Amino acid sequence: MSRVTAFLTRRRGGDRWHWTDVVTVLWLGAGVILMFGPAVWLVLSSLKTPAGLAEFPPTLLPYAAETVVVEGYDKPLPLFTVTREDGTEAVLAEARRVGTVAQMIDPANPDDKLRVNIAEREPVRAVGFAWENYTQPLVERNFFLYAQNSVFVTVVATIITLVTNSMAAFALSKYQFRGRSAVLILIVATLMIPLSVILVPLFSIISATGLFNTLWGVILPTVATPTGVFLLRQYMLTIPDEIIEAARMDHASEWQIYWRIVLPLTAPALAVLAIFSVVWRWNDFLWPLVVLSRQDVYTLQVGLNAYAGELNVQWHFILAMTVVTMIPVVLVFVFLQRFITAGIAGTGVK
Amino acid sequence: MATRLKHMAGAAAVAPLALLARVLDPPLRALQRVAGQGGMITFFLVPNMAIFGIFVLLPLCINFVYSMTAGPELFLAQRDWVGGAQYAKLLDCEDYTRPATCDEDLFWTAVWNTARFVVVQVTLLVVCATVTALILNRELRARGFWRAVFFFPVLLSPVVVGLIWRWILQRDGILNAAMLDLGLDPVNWLIERGWAFAATVGVTIWAHLGFYALILLAGLQAIPRDLYEAAEMDGTRPARMFWRITLPLLMPNLLVVIVLALIRAVQVFDEAYVLTGGGPGTATLYMTQYIYEVGFASLLKNPGLAAAASILMGGVLVVLTLVQLGLGRRGESKGKAR
């Protein structure tokens, strides 16, 4: 262990432990447990059966009762370890249960029946994953549809965001025109106006335009992000004007200058914005919650919340669907973390 | 070989875009001939600004009108003009510190809950983020990994965050099991008023810590190393280095972090809503949830009242934003000086 910590942390000069070294080790250790722990616990729990979830204190790993198929019985029967009166132990299957008494049979010899008090037996369990937690909501409930809706919203909103924001950023960074500062001020001023401030009137506009209960009603208000325009403009300002003048001398039209010169050179900033946009739109909650009131247009976030709000909370499904909702973001995190951290550190945008 | 593949992949990605450019060029070149460069500027601005105008600016403007009307009707034209009545209703109170004496008691409950939340959460969040950033700025092995550890929850959706912690904090959850193991009495985290408030504070800190730590870390890494080396040559002690070098030079970033955290804390909604639903009772009812409930969810729907409340909240946010822009400008000029 000491070698591990020595590997993980290098101490501030010398051989003696400074108190800051102790704090560092404790903080990082607690960080790993606190930050990753809940997600790991969520994934482990999501693979438990309803019975497993109901256990208290909970087991760390998901267990499932082992079952056996016995001739003459339609369903697989659960196995139990039973202590016989003579003190010997045997693994028997439960054929039927009435009250506290269960009728047990030997799988090898189905005709040999034995009546056992349920207190005198232990279920035979092995680590097992309740995949039906995942398959059932996706197949039998609407979650597959919700996921489709979420993907549609995320992809379409991101594409529109990239195109419209980059066009506006191009105009605002590479042209001098009357009213430019007015537009810029407008954009900066609304940078921090959250949705919650314009929730009510925005909803009335969505209703008036017939976008209530449509995915476009979720998409459109989110795409003209001042943040995106701002971020792209700051980046485009670093592209030398001489390159654009060279293109103009080269007979390029303004559209070509945008599309063939400026956009390719803005690729790093576009990538950052694309990643942000995907995460934002995938995670959006309040606005879809307001706009979508029919199940068939729910996004995952809204569907999940509605599901968790039902009177009879079915945790085994909720946990599994929470994991599903988390997957794209975790993938983004694993593969694109560098872009995101660089983007945030560089711009302070989230 | 690898670069060749990369080039080919790049070419494959670019090919359809190049085609699109070729198809779009002739009509747009014609447009440029007709409309001139000024026309093209308009062309580039219009899509974004139209959407922005309809879905951001217009709502922002009609929000003021909306807040002066009453009734359950959604469309502005059908609503009754009541002038400042909604504001009067919100502000009618005998003693602002005791919501029960107010006409719109839920509003003031939400105001005080939010105020309490902002003070506690922002303080703890900034302290934790600073400590985290300082630790991540040390000479760690695998710093990228540690940074990722703290950053991981930032990307999770509020609904996921809320549900994860609801699962952990529930009565039969793993936290209570751990408490029992340690010989402590289990706590009804989400049912007891004080603990439910603490839970919303803790969970939102958990979710956002990494973001602010990252900004502060960037600030720390921008401090030139030779400053520390010079201070070391002068025999400066570590604690003094922190107070006299690190903290003053980190100040611009720290101020930005504080204001950003304030702005976000005022708007707290998603995580808390999923975690506690505002309960128990109204113990964790915050401003945004109040606006949402009054505007859309409650039986006594009153969109005008919600609009008025949102304008009051918007006013607070505008002030905070102006502060931030002022700080940003100062930081910018400092950055240039460097």
Add this chain to the structure above:
Amino acid sequence: MGRITLTGIEKAFGHVEVLKGIDLDIGEGELVVFVGPSGCGKSTLLRLIAGLDRPTGGRIEINGADVTRVGAADRGLAMVFQSYALYPHMTVRQNLSFGLENIHMPKPEIATRIAEAARMLEIEPLMERRPGQLSGGQRQRVAIGRAIVRNPTAFLLDEPLSNLDAELRVSMRAELAALHDRLGTTMIYVTHDQVEAMTLADRIVVLRAGRIDQVDTPLGLYNRPANLFVAGFIGAPNMNFFAARIAGGQAVLPGGLAVPVPGRAAEGADITIGIRPQHMRLADPGAPALEARVTLVEALGAETVVHATLADGERILTVLPGQPGLERDAVVRLAFDSADLHGFDGAGQRLPEP
């Protein structure tokens, strides 16, 4: 064809007047260099000719046609930028072909033109590289190549060599001269480096504070500078200037030395006498000369730069051939031919010929 005529060109940015009435006629096939100190408006003038900016007054004609309101792309000119402005995301070949594709030139002809330019500039092995993978000199060639393939009416070059190191600058300068000879196309070249101007130009345009001070051949500028500014700007080290007074038909220098007046000036007038450091020599004993005390000797081998002060404290700089063996604090006597003197009136203008 490549005749460019500027008439009364003015340009102001807000209230700041950058160009205050420029009249200039550039002949076909000519290589004209704009020189002047930074801020004199030379780059602005080039951008106006290119069409990247619009003048606030005046007319620009190319081959007799008024192009003042014509956009940059349609003037038929090509420009080489100071930063080269190559498209970083395109290969060299794409950089060269971009402009040709934009005018929908047939593919085979594009290929021919690019091949020709690549051969001429010896950049054939670089065609598939990106600008980031090229050295400064190679980028410079690509930038010139991008201008050449367009087959322009005239080339505009904005300080094209200023980003190269000294050695490369000398060789590229020679190549540019050769290229101009070969293509015979009009070139307008902006620089602040007088050596570039002197070596390359057919004619040099000296600009100062938004006005043309003088237009002449390089040697014309050197031999007959029109005013004090041009006299001081052209030639290195700078020309020595002395205040003098006309007395008895002669110019009396500080220290009392009287010399013939270079030009016509009224009796009693205060004038300025200029003499280039290279035009002075150590005087024969007894001959009339300027006496000065040496303050610094810079021995360069082939020549020796001597800094000295006259009796009244005025500084004087001479470049003496060879190694005269002078030391600090020595007193030298300097002589010159009166034909090498330049005279300027009180307003700084060259004295009229006698």
